[in-house]
Amino acid sequence: MATQPTDEVLLDIHRRMVRIRTFEDEAGRMAENGFIPGALHLYVGEEAVAVGVMAHLTDEDQITSTHRGHGHLIAKGGEFDRMFAELFGRVDGYCKGKGGSMHVSNLEIGMLGANGIVGGGPPIAMGAGFANKYKKNGNVAVTFFGDGASNEGAFHEAANMAALYKLPVLFVCENNGFGEYTPQRDHQAITDVADRAPGYGMPGVIVDGMDVMAVYEAAGAAVERARQGDGPTLLECKTYRFYDHVGRRGMGRTYRTDEELAEWMKRDPIEMFEARLAEQGVLSADAAKEVHEEIARDVEAAVEFAKASPMPDPDALLDDVYA
């Protein structure tokens, strides 16, 4: 069992969650103001999952992400300015404006891509885990995917192969209760994605995805298990999307009730964690406010950077199709 997190770790976890929340809120506004073309899937409400897992990873460990991937990149160490520039389709974006929100990535810190294909990530993480085992480098590959993706064949092939080869892979199911606009009960007969794990010969664990320390502890055990060569784990985090499938307030408001949303928002992962940190004298309410303000200033500066960044030159169209 991992040792107790230090105050430094707790403050880092807090900061990373606030960074995601602040970035996403601003991204939502920027989309509404016409700065972000295309589809924007926001991670607000699910911050504890990305951060609780990523607190155990280094830049050498790999992750694969989803169409709702900004939170994963930020938690992995992504920079606001390059991210906003990418979301704006600008040349200074991480992908030179060629990926956008659904493909924002930075391979230099082991982020193998947000992915527009539901279920696209697990096979790639399995392959990265294979490389880690091949190179005996002790690194772990983590794939984030949703309850909806757990119905894709790609997930099942990856789970089988990761367990078969005992690869250092962590399957993190962010079960937010909906595949796009379809409630879980209407898209799978099972209620817990973790129930699928024993069918592949790996442990399946459920944790409260709104409690970052619950995710932190469980992910710590699973990452340690993977690094020791004991194979993959399926970690299901029960969480909730505070905003809509696309944008902050999109279409399809009838697929869930305001009451249900309000119940989940009472368990805001950042507010709950801040209350715990205040109780323990790790971070006062005033100090937490300062963190929010400082990060808001970083976001503001990053947006300015992105606005100033030029659109890609049309001549760049054919760059990077091939190496």
Added chain:
Amino acid sequence: MTCLVGLAANPDSGKDIRRVAAGASVFDNQEKRAVLARCLAGIAAADANPSVLYLDDLRAIAYSAVAAAGVAGTPVAGPRYGNAQDTVHAAAAMREASCGAVISLGGDGTNRALAKGWLDAPLVPISTGTNNVFPGMQEGSIAGAAAALVASGTVALRDVASQVKVIHVEIEGEDGDIALIDAVATDDRFVGARALLSGDRLIAAVLTRAVPSAVGITSIAGLLQPMSDADDGGLTVEFTARGKPAQWHVRAPIAPGRFDDIAIADARRIDFNETVEIAGPCVLAFDGERERVMKPGQRAKLSVRRDGPRVIDIKSTLEVAAREGAMIFPTAEGVRHAG
């Protein structure tokens, strides 16, 4: 006499961090539903006109089993939150409705939540969790029949049930709590993933039972000084996390597949109502799960009493039913139940 049975299945049991941090098995919800379906078959077989009041858990385990069984069923009214509070609320509703027996599917924690809502509930606990002490592995159809035989009055509750001990926890400035097997103070800062996995963070414990053949905190005390639920009083154990010198080390299975050498500073019996005090900062774990964060200086008082659930012995119930011919029908009447 009516036959009203309460049903509460915990969808979260058998899936916590012990699957990866130790060697525990996943208990999937399809199997829980199948156990409930067998319970319902037993209920329907043992009574002509049974009805059930069930906790409509957010994973719809009970709902789907009841709907498929064709037994008259009513869900517990009110909001659901997808956590232990649902079970507490359901138990209180079952008490209000005067259920003659309650079947629980889950682990020690599930039954603790039930007892929080109905302290002396007439209980048929079925284990669908991890290293449980309170519920055992029971075949569902027989458990269901026993519950219905008691709920209908065919077999008298007092003849086949025994009331278990409970640890009562008073927490300074907050609502109290209970535990059925053990209440433990640990040197943690967070409830986190709940399960207790670190032997070196234990501060102190109060137990109703010390079972050497079990897994968990109760085994540590049990290997030192066994105590059953039938014995009056409780046990208190002091560990070494706060610097007390160790008198003994006990090699105990703290989780499935995981033995630790646990340092013990002291262990002694306590009488009913004798108070043990624990001061924060610490985390209090009840029946193996971290539940409450205690602030620095905050005090908790723990004591043991025998005022808990009346646990129905399935074997005795069926033996009484056999003696009284409760499951024997004249050939002319035919078989009165389905099938």
Added chain:
Amino acid sequence: MAETENGKRELSYVLAVKEAVETILNEEPDAFVAGEDVAGAGSVFGIYRGLLDEFGPDRIVNTPISEEGIIGLGVGAAAAGLRPIVDIMFMDFLGECMDEVTNQMAKMRYMFGGRATLPITITTMCGARNSMAAQHSQCLESWICHIPGLKVVMPSTPHDAKGLLIAASRDDNPVFVVMNKASLALTGEVPEEAYTLPIGEANIVRPGTDFTIISYSRMVHESISAAETLAEQGVDTEVIDLRSLQPLDTDTLVASVEKTHNAMVVHEAVRFGGMGGEIAAQVQELAFDYLDAPVGRVGAPFSPVPFSPSLEQSFVPNADKIVASATELLGL
């Protein structure tokens, strides 16, 4: 292995492929082979036979029957720094993994702004042969040639197979090496040393002055045979083996047409929507003024590949059909 009269070494297609993979694994510690039955069985076609003993199970990796997982394994391993050779047993099974091929492998580099490098070699088998019927016989190269980000080579001879496979493994892009089952028994001259053939360069296998046949893979041999017949009829026919379909060597095609003024594309794939349409269009765009007639196309009829030997035989183009089409095209 055999020696020809002039002392050159001959190898079968199967052994040429095996020798290429041996070369790759010996020179590149980050290269490995993964696929269905590649280890103990050495692939159902024998192309990896013996490599398990030589390189061990860490580098010759049997996979479950999971094509999407196999391509995913290649993509993830490549993104994490390895140089995978992954095998899709039959080209028909691409249907099982087209998301990983199309949306992941082909696009990662571009959509990540050039930050991903995916040096993956994908080996697979096409072609109607031995009554393998509708699901184990197709030539689906136009599927993958249509996807920006992929390269596609289709070697016709043992010599080309070795050279193109080594080139594919050294390339920093995903490269499909598509082999035809009917070519596996061919033998030909194969140098012992490591060598590569440039991806994207066609090969004039029979020079001629009157007529150009553009072909690739198995149909190169039928085209050569047809060219001999046409030569007897007085048509000096040039046969070009494209070797690489993506990228396509249009320079060689245009130069040939400028000389011959007539061209025809021959492939085994179904004619409709096949590569012949693309090649004909490019030749007409680039060399219209030199053409005396429309660019002809020979391909399989618009039908699933049949089972019965007699039907299979009538499905696959051959030298006679090529000659007949050429005769008609040239108005002979």
